[in-house]
Amino acid sequence: MNKGWYIRPFERKDLPDVVKVNKSCLPENYPNQFFLGLYHHAPKAFLVGIDNDKLAGYIMCRIERGVSSFGIMPVKKGHIVSVAVMDIHRRKGIGYALIRKGMAAMSEYGVSEYFLEVRKSNNAAIGVYEKLGFSIKRVLKGYYRDGEDAYLMARKSIKDEPIESE
Helix, strand or coil: CCCCCEEEEECCHHHHHHHHHHHHHCCCCCHHHHHEEEHHHHHHHEEEECCEEEEEEEEEEEEEEEECCCCEEEEEEEEEEEEEEEEEHHCHHHHHHHHHHHHHHHCCCCCEEEEEEEEHHHHHHHHHHHHHCCCEEEECCCCCEEEECCCEEECCCCCCCCCCCC
């Protein structure tokens, strides 16, 4: 049961607030068309968290085809491109719920696994991802624009796991 917040699908009218969250929380910022392109590509997997009638966070994902992180066969993969929650809305479970619901939405597109990149220094996010079943697959040297390395983290699909509601 949540306490005044909920997750819902992204709507075009949310774009200015999503961009504001992105710029406030992350050093990786994107042009508006990037957000809209991901929404167009996988609308079910672009979600926002609302806390006390304010957009508190978002997750945007992409569906890709590539070599499995768990073998050599080609698979359909769900890529968590960006997830962010404003500082004042953190530690309420919004980020965790966004990721779980984003994964469930990507499952509707038939993915068999999920992956993401995370800064090696972002211990809080790494802990959340590990709690969600992700594991570090490799280090991506100099992945970020500022030269910091990233971990590539992955996990298998949750299509047979129940998704808890808020």
